[in-house]
Amino acid sequence: MLKKAETWLKKSLDYQFNDVGLFEQSLTHRSAPGADNERLEFLGDAVLDFVISEIVFRMHPLAPEGDLSRLRASLVKDATLAEIASELGLGEHLILGSGERKTGGHRRDSILADAIEAIFGAVYLDAGFDEARKVIEHALSERLQNLPDVDDLRDAKTQLQEWLQARQKSLPEYDLVQVTGKAHAQVFEVGCRIDGVKEMTRGSGTSRRNAEQEAATKMLTRLFKSNDQ
Numbered sequence: 001m002l003k004k005a006e007t008w009l010k011k012s013l014d015y016q017f018n019d020v021g022l023f024e025q026s027l028t029h030r031s032a033p034g035a036d037n038e039r040l041e042f043l044g045d046a047v048l049d050f051v052i053s054e055i056v057f058r059m060h061p062l063a064p065e066g067d068l069s070r071l072r073a074s075l076v077k078d079a080t081l082a083e084i085a086s087e088l089g090l091g092e093h094l095i096l097g098s099g100e101r102k103t104g105g106h107r108r109d110s111i112l113a114d115a116i117e118a119i120f121g122a123v124y125l126d127a128g129f130d131e132a133r134k135v136i137e138h139a140l141s142e143r144l145q146n147l148p149d150v151d152d153l154r155d156a157k158t159q160l161q162e163w164l165q166a167r168q169k170s171l172p173e174y175d176l177v178q179v180t181g182k183a184h185a186q187v188f189e190v191g192c193r194i195d196g197v198k199e200m201t202r203g204s205g206t207s208r209r210n211a212e213q214e215a216a217t218k219m220l221t222r223l224f225k226s227n228d229q
Contacts, residue, residue, distance in 0.1 A: 005093040012088045013119075013135050019126050024095070026122035029111060031097030037118035044121030045076075047129070051136045052076055055144060067150045074148060075140060082109035084139055085116040156216035160192075163223065170195045172219065174212045177202065192219045 002024055009023070010016050017023040022040070030036040049072070056063075056071040063071075074080065085091065091106035094115055105111050116139065124132035137144070154162070160172055177189040188208045192215035193200040201222060203214025 001093075001095075008089065008093055009119075013138050015123060015131070015135050015138075017122070017126050022122040022126050023119075026118040027093055027115060028095040029097065029100060029105065029115070031100040031105070032095045033097075034095075037115060040118035040121035040125075041114045042121070043124060044117035044119065046121075047124050047132050048076055048117060048120050048136055051133050052140070055137075056147075059144075059147070060150075063150065070150060070154065071147060075143060078109060078113040080143065081113035081116050084143075085112035088116075088139070090115055090119075156213050156220060160194075160216045160220050160223075163220070164194060172216065174215065175200070176208065190215050192216055194219060197222065 002020065005027060006016065006020070006023065025035045026037050026040050026044075028034055028036050030038060052072050052075050053068070056068050056075075060068060060071065086107070091112060094106050094111065096105045096111075100111075120132055120136055120139075123135045157172075164171060172192050172194045175191045175193070177191050179186050179188055181187045185206075187204055187206060188211040189202060189204045190208060190211035191200040191202050192212070197219070201215050201218035203211045203216070203218060205211040205214055
């Protein structure tokens, strides 16, 4: 099984381990016997964070810190890493306990994301930082070539706040209008108000944060429409 995984790694990420034991550990989930990949995942997470930080820093020489942080977060978040791991076919090479495999652990996002970070950490220990960087750049090459627009990464509340700050206006205020439903299924309704706009916008959601985001989105829409007129 490990030989098959080594062939996969060479083909997918163009890397071959000197210490095969490190590679085996990077694939081993805590549900399986033997040394698991949690420590390697911890290390790989740090290496990945630094590599991507440097890449976006160099790719966007004029971007402020907030934009760089959003770009980095879009690349290193678990959902993105799980997608990459799935696209590479990592799941079929994971070493899982029988119960975890029966319940579809080889397709679980959290397990896939942790495993690919563990591989990055294992490569760092096996051959050093430069090789780890090459593997990370290889794994994320398509996404690095197609980075999202920074504006698309800002949530509605952030966009509204920045729009107001750019015009030296007061920050928006969010008021909890009401909470309905039982404790386990509450719906929050929040109002967003800003200076210069008479009526507040309202948003609802299963959390106060989600309701605030919807209210901010509606306020942005109102502002953009009034600017177009």
